Every structure is written in structure tokens, then in C-alpha cells.
Amino acid sequence: MTDDEQRRPVTTAATSLGILERLKSGGSMGPTGLASELGLAKSTVHRHLKTLEREGFVVPDDDGYRVGLRLLDFGIYARDQHQLYEVAKPKLDELAEQTGEKVWCVTEEQGRGFHLYGAAGAHSVRTPAREGTRSYLHQLAAGKAILSAFPDERVRDIVDRHGLPAKTPKTITAPDALFEELATIRERGFALNREEIVPKLHAVGVAVTDNEGHPVGAISISGPSNRLRGDRLTGDLADLLLGAANEVEINLNFS
Amino acid sequence: MTDDEQRRPVTTAATSLGILERLKSGGSMGPTGLASELGLAKSTVHRHLKTLEREGFVVPDDDGYRVGLRLLDFGIYARDQHQLYEVAKPKLDELAEQTGEKVWCVTEEQGRGFHLYGAAGAHSVRTPAREGTRSYLHQLAAGKAILSAFPDERVRDIVDRHGLPAKTPKTITAPDALFEELATIRERGFALNREEIVPKLHAVGVAVTDNEGHPVGAISISGPSNRLRGDRLTGDLADLLLGAANEVEINLNFS
DNA sequence: AAATCTTGTTCGAACAGTTCGAACGAGGGT
DNA sequence: ACCCTCGTTCGAACTGTTCGAACAAGATTT
Structure with missing residues (x-):
């Protein structure tokens, strides 16, 4: 059960989750900041954020986006x-x-x-x-x-x-x-x-x-x-x- | 701020999140069950699950996969x-x-x-x-x-x-x-x-x-x-x- | 105990979707 | 009033995803 490496990960989904993790560890951020930290294009991050927002996983903020309370729902x-x-x-x-x-x-x-x-x-x-x-x-x-x-x-x-x-x-x-x-x-x-x-x-x-x-x-x-x-x-x-x-x-x- | 419809959602990420939501509302499930309920190919769901698992968002279970405690970390x-x-x-x-x-x-x-x-x-x-x-x-x-x-x-x-x-x-x-x-x-x-x-x-x-x-x-x-x-x-x-x-x-x- | 389901998993190829960069518009700061 | 930075949109190249079929493994049945 200890698979060392994943053969074909869904990199697009992994990107979204990476954004989520960055928002948690680094606090609220906008597309520009996230893009530079994650090495992605601004437009790409923007699209991911909008998708995550639609599901309530992130929420607009004074400083960009923050992780949404939908995650508390899942977590609890x-x-x-x-x-x-x-x-x-x-x-x-x-x-x-x-x-x-x-x-x-x-x-x-x-x-x-x-x-x-x-x-x-x-x-x-x-x-x-x-x-x-x-x-x-x-x-x-x-x-x-x-x-x-x-x-x-x-x-x-x-x-x-x-x-x-x-x-x-x-x-x-x-x-x-x-x-x-x-x-x-x-x-x-x-x-x-x-x-x-x-x-x-x-x-x-x-x-x-x-x-x-x-x-x-x-x-x-x-x-x-x-x-x-x-x-x-x-x-x-x-x-x-x-x-x-x-x-x-x-x-x-x-x- | 009340955007009615999203122009170009990241459908791949949305699929992953959909799987997560299904696991929450429907309880633990394997690739086969999820695939039929979400209208996706078994192999697709499998790949998403593996990716989600790598990040700790889902975890293997007796009945397939369940939502992972990583989400509690985010939620809290x-x-x-x-x-x-x-x-x-x-x-x-x-x-x-x-x-x-x-x-x-x-x-x-x-x-x-x-x-x-x-x-x-x-x-x-x-x-x-x-x-x-x-x-x-x-x-x-x-x-x-x-x-x-x-x-x-x-x-x-x-x-x-x-x-x-x-x-x-x-x-x-x-x-x-x-x-x-x-x-x-x-x-x-x-x-x-x-x-x-x-x-x-x-x-x-x-x-x-x-x-x-x-x-x-x-x-x-x-x-x-x-x-x-x-x-x-x-x-x-x-x-x-x-x-x-x-x-x-x-x-x-x-x- | 053999056979037959069902399940989880892997693989290739066609296709669809995502990514990037550039350009636009808006807001804040100087 | 200007400029800079940010969020947003768009098109095109291309990378990654999707599907279906095939395989392996386990459980259940006869």
C-alpha cells in the first residue's frame, strides 16, 4: 500500500489543491502573488480560484482569497x-x-x-x-x-x-x-x-x-x-x- | 460580485471537488460506485482519487475512499x-x-x-x-x-x-x-x-x-x-x- | 474447490481542456 | 493627472485528461 510515486496524477486538480495549501500556509493572496509563488501564469491561477470559489473552497478577501468555511463543513x-x-x-x-x-x-x-x-x-x-x-x-x-x-x-x-x-x-x-x-x-x-x-x-x-x-x-x-x-x-x-x-x-x- | 455563471471553469478540478462532495454526502465509496453516480469512467475517477489521496484529501477505507482528516486541518x-x-x-x-x-x-x-x-x-x-x-x-x-x-x-x-x-x-x-x-x-x-x-x-x-x-x-x-x-x-x-x-x-x- | 462475478488497476490514443502570454480595464498611489 | 499594479479576458499551441478495453485480484457462488 506504500506506493512511492504516482504514475499519472491529475496535475490540474493537484494545481488547485496546491493553491489551497498555499492559501493556508501563506495567508490570503491574490492571483498575482500566488502565480509568482507557485510558478504559474496569473490567468491560470485566476481560473482555478474562480472554480474553487464556485464550490466554496475559497472566498474573496481584502487581500485576495482565503480558504472558505466550506472546508470546515468537510473537515468536521x-x-x-x-x-x-x-x-x-x-x-x-x-x-x-x-x-x-x-x-x-x-x-x-x-x-x-x-x-x-x-x-x-x-x-x-x-x-x-x-x-x-x-x-x-x-x-x-x-x-x-x-x-x-x-x-x-x-x-x-x-x-x-x-x-x-x-x-x-x-x-x-x-x-x-x-x-x-x-x-x-x-x-x-x-x-x-x-x-x-x-x-x-x-x-x-x-x-x-x-x-x-x-x-x-x-x-x-x-x-x-x-x-x-x-x-x-x-x-x-x-x-x-x-x-x-x-x-x-x-x-x-x-x- | 454576484457573477451568475463562470466563463471557463477548470472542469478537471471541479471533477475532483465533485468526487469529494459525493464522498461527503454519500459516504465511503470506491471508483466503480463513484463513476456510475457521477457519470464518469472508472479509470478517470480512479486517477482523481489517487491524486486526492496523495494530498490527504481522501483516504482508503473498507468501502473504498472517505474524506480525509487533512480537510479538518484546513477547516479548523x-x-x-x-x-x-x-x-x-x-x-x-x-x-x-x-x-x-x-x-x-x-x-x-x-x-x-x-x-x-x-x-x-x-x-x-x-x-x-x-x-x-x-x-x-x-x-x-x-x-x-x-x-x-x-x-x-x-x-x-x-x-x-x-x-x-x-x-x-x-x-x-x-x-x-x-x-x-x-x-x-x-x-x-x-x-x-x-x-x-x-x-x-x-x-x-x-x-x-x-x-x-x-x-x-x-x-x-x-x-x-x-x-x-x-x-x-x-x-x-x-x-x-x-x-x-x-x-x-x-x-x-x-x- | 473450481468457476464466475465484481472490483480496483493499468494502458494507449483521440480528443478536449488547460496553459501561457499578451492585452484590456480598473483601482490606488504618487 | 499620471503611472503603476492588480484582476480579468481572450486566442492558440500544446499538454494532459478522458474514455474504453483489457488485466489482475479478491470475493462470492455453485
Whole structure:
């Protein structure tokens, strides 16, 4: 299933999607700016924008065009369809209330982690993560928990495909170190993240698996490193997460 | 700005987007099913799907392909970019807590209403609305509040473009009735919805405008008709909403 | 267990559509 | 009042897309 290269992509559609991505990463823009950044003719970009606008995927703006809310419609649909979301959500709210920290629910798609839902506790801190955010699995506690539930072969495919880019000096960047870490996670049941994605940010993560042992995602608790450390991190919080994940798994298999 | 028809749409991109929409409205599907429903060759659909998959917009599934979580990434981005969202959100949470009902924040795009964020109170009921949902403005309390803040000419454009489709027997379907209602809303400051979109569901809505008087959206409270009626609906709740909208407006104009 | 559907996938060739660049019109800035 | 930049339109060359047929793989049936 790991096709390296696509034989005959629909380049026209890819161009439209590229415009969409540029509007997301670069903010609002007009045809001229997009054309020069994407290396296309102004008229070409213009035509694409008009087509995207007709479907509501982009919308006119003071600075040109921006991504439209039609995408929120699609995105929320995608999330609601996901089996993990509806089952995990109430439990996450509960965990956030109990711990006061930020609690996330993450799932894997195409070898990347997607933040499905985040519940904010009373003392939760701001992090770069939002709902919908796509991250590298090896940079997340929840992501490493997911990886630990995959067979090694699958992990190797993911590493081959996406690499192990670093976010901080503590990010795991060596495949060997990753596999070692995954073995540890499998033993103790939960994953840890100590400033591997954001300095001063720690997290615990536990995988949620279906009744065949395949991960459908993971849940995690994250917070400032001086609050999430020692016994609280590897004891209380980890236990809490393990129990929650277990509950979710049971509810998952009867729905 | 109300271009009736597009001169030269990028039909290839439109095909891809059509596939995406079909996957959303019809659920997961494979190339064969999509091809027959969209009137395309199997091989064509296959190529589009592969391209969409490469960008994460669709993802393989047990039943073929489904819309991918990449769209959640885009959608949440679109929402976070929206000026109204970040300002209104905390206020909505507060209102939901106070009233116990479901509180929504809606904005307009291309003449349609988009549910940006919904806060659930303790007694809030389930409705078809989710975040991201696109609705007809005339079917919503918040939508009518938005329309009431538009110049008549703009409202006429929107009615011409989208019509006034009915959801229940009480939905406004005549332009004259709509304009009459909008005049009433302008006078008293808030909009009402009495079973115009869902039977037994009532709502109050108030527009949020910028310092030039243009609506950036609206906020609403909705709930069962026997709880949202009489003085509570047009008195307490309406007042609460008016105050909240006012607060949001002030915060909006200084950010 | 063999056979027969159906499904996802690949390929070539004809065709249709997209791309580019130049030119037009409009708006803002100097 | 001028100029510059932006969004928009148009025609023609050409590139990319579409279709249908054929293949492979899996599931279901007999």
C-alpha cells in the first residue's frame, strides 16, 4: 500500500489543491502573488480560484482569497465520521476536568498524526496544537503510543516515507532510538514526551486499539514540564490515561 | 460580485471537488460506485482519487475512499482565521453555562450561513446543526439577524441566488414575508425562529456588526419550543444575547 | 474447490481542456 | 493627472485528461 510515486496524477486538480495549501500556509493572496509563488501564469491561477470559489473552497478577501468555511463543513464531517471521536470525546472532557491539563485525542492517517479533539483543563497551557493539526507521529506522546501498537514493518514504512524530522534537540531522529523507545512503550503501556516537540512541554500518551489489536488512535495528557514530571507523570496521570483508554476501547468495540 | 455563471471553469478540478462532495454526502465509496453516480469512467475517477489521496484529501477505507482528516486541518484553520470565532467563543461558553441551552455563532459566506462554533449548555438538545454546517440564512435565527443587518439589495441578491427553500411548514418562503420579518428584526434588535428549521425548536438570534455596521456574523440561543417561549424567549434570553453581542462587538473592534 | 462475478488497476490514443502570454480595464498611489 | 499594479479576458499551441478495453485480484457462488 506504500506506493512511492504516482504514475499519472491529475496535475490540474493537484494545481488547485496546491493553491489551497498555499492559501493556508501563506495567508490570503491574490492571483498575482500566488502565480509568482507557485510558478504559474496569473490567468491560470485566476481560473482555478474562480472554480474553487464556485464550490466554496475559497472566498474573496481584502487581500485576495482565503480558504472558505466550506472546508470546515468537510473537515468536521470527516471528524464526526471517525469512530474514535464520538467515543473518546466525553472521556476527554472528563479527563481534562480531573487533571486540569490539556487532553488530546489523536489518530493516524497516511502515517501522520491528526489531532481529532482537545479538551482544555483549568490550567491547560497554550501549545501550537489545534484540532485538525497534522503532526509527525514520532514527535507526539500519542503518536509514539500509536506507533508502538503497529508492527515494526509498518513503523519502518512510515519512517521511510516521512523521515524523523526534529522539532527540538530532544526529538527522536534515529530509527534505532525510535524502535528502542517503542519497545519500552510496549512494555510499560504508555508513551512519554519530554520536550520532544515543544520546549518545556511534557506529555503522556496511551494507544486505543480495536479488538484485533490495531490502533485506532491514542489519547494523551500534556502540560508544562515542571507540573508533568516524576510520579505524577508516570504514576497518577499514566494510570488515569490507561484506565480511560481501556474504557474507550470497550465502548469502541460495541458501537 | 454576484457573477451568475463562470466563463471557463477548470472542469478537471471541479471533477475532483465533485468526487469529494459525493464522498461527503454519500459516504465511503470506491471508483466503480463513484463513476456510475457521477457519470464518469472508472479509470478517470480512479486517477482523481489517487491524486486526492496523495494530498490527504481522501483516504482508503473498507468501502473504498472517505474524506480525509487533512480537510479538518484546513477547516479548523479557516475557522481560526475568522475574526468572530476567537472573540465570540469564550462568550458563547459563558452563555451556554448561564442558560443551559445550545448557543451558536454563525457567519455568512457566499450568501449562506456557516456554524462556526456551538457551546452546549447543561440541558441543550440535539439538533441537526454541527460545527461547520452550512445552512440557508433565512432558516436560522442567527441567519435572519445577519440578513437584517444587510442592505435590502444584498438580501435580494442572496434570495435570487439561493431561493427560500423550506425545511418545515413554518419556514419563510415568500420574499415579501422575509423583508417584513427583517424590518421587525431591525426594530426590536433580535431575530426569532419558531420551528422554521426543525419542528419543536425555537431560537433567538442577534447580529454582531463591525464599526461600519456590516455584520460579521450572529450569535443565537436555541432549544425546545416549550422552554424557549413567551417572556423568557423575547425577554431574558433576548436581552442576554443583545448584551453578549454588544460585548463581542466591542472586543472585535479592538483586535 | 473450481468457476464466475465484481472490483480496483493499468494502458494507449483521440480528443478536449488547460496553459501561457499578451492585452484590456480598473483601482490606488504618487 | 499620471503611472503603476492588480484582476480579468481572450486566442492558440500544446499538454494532459478522458474514455474504453483489457488485466489482475479478491470475493462470492455453485
